[in-house]
Amino acid sequence: SQTIHQWPATLVQxxxxxxxxxxxxxxxxxxxxxxxxxxxxRGLQLLFYSVxxxxxxxxxxxxxxxxxxxDRQFILSSKKLLLSDSGFYLCAWSVGIGSSYEQYFGxxxxxxxx
Amino acid sequence: AQRVTxxxxxxxxxxxxxxxxxxxxxxxxxxxLFWYVxxxxxxxxxxxxxxxxxxxxxxxxxxxxxxxxxxxxxxFAQEEDSAMYYCAPRGDSWGKLQFGAGxxxxxxx
Numbered sequence: 001s002q003t004i005h006q007w008p009a010t011l012v013q014x015x016x017x018x019x020x021x022x023x024x025x026x027x028x029x030x031x032x033x034x035x036x037x038x039x040x041x042r043g044l045q046l047l048f049y050s051v052x053x054x055x056x057x058x059x060x061x062x063x064x065x066x067x068x069x070x071d072r073q074f075i076l077s078s079k080k081l082l083l084s085d086s087g088f089y090l091c092a093w094s095v096g097i098g099s100s101y102e103q104y105f106g107x108x109x110x111x112x113x114x
Numbered sequence: 115a116q117r118v119t120x121x122x123x124x125x126x127x128x129x130x131x132x133x134x135x136x137x138x139x140x141x142x143x144x145x146x147l148f149w150y151v152x153x154x155x156x157x158x159x160x161x162x163x164x165x166x167x168x169x170x171x172x173x174x175x176x177x178x179x180x181x182x183x184x185x186x187x188x189x190f191a192q193e194e195d196s197a198m199y200y201c202a203p204r205g206d207s208w209g210k211l212q213f214g215a216g217x218x219x220x221x222x223x
Contacts, residue, residue, distance in 0.1 A: 059210075103209065
């Protein structure tokens with residue numbers, strides 16, 4: 001069966017420090033991968049998505065970047081964190097079955113920038 | 115511009131009462147529509163999708179193309195329905211979802 005992992009689960013980082021969040025998927029091949037952010041009191045905002053290795057699309061301009069070095073690995077990074085980067089980061093994967101794409105979500109990473 | 119609106123941030127209902135969560139969307143074409151749910155201390159997960167026309171945990175959602183709405187309904191709410199609910203249209207071929215702001219449902223005994 002398919003599983004999705006994220007780590008770390010929680011992270012407290014000072015402003016200006018770098019960031020690396022990792023997401024890995026098991027049990028499926030060539031998934032679409034997504035990074036979302038859930039800020040306090042707001043919905044989920046799609047940050048990046050990837051349809052293949054090295055293929056990254058950014059949905060909103062921001063201080064973050066994403067990379068997909070392997071088929072089932074998706075990394076969210078920043079060179080210098082801002083206070084506004086605090087939030088709950090969710091990774092998700094999907095595969096298209098017919099015309100339907102159900103997304104499966106990881107447990108999330110709670111990031112607090114101090 | 116593509117938009118999805120969930121007008122209620124919080125719905126508080128008594129156990130056994132009906133509950134309806136509103137979702138309106140503004141999309142070109144015919145998007146695929148989903149409801150996702152996040153229970154306390156659990157992962158965000160799919161509740162139902164409009165193409166399945168199914169009832170999950172007693173919930174149903176009817177797509178009204180004329181009103182561009184996809185409201186979620188349950189005739190008799192249970193305490194275990196307390197959760198955060200998100201409406202999410204998919205409007206492209208890459209599986210990207212646009213989530214609404216979410217509605218927190220609290221069912222009290």
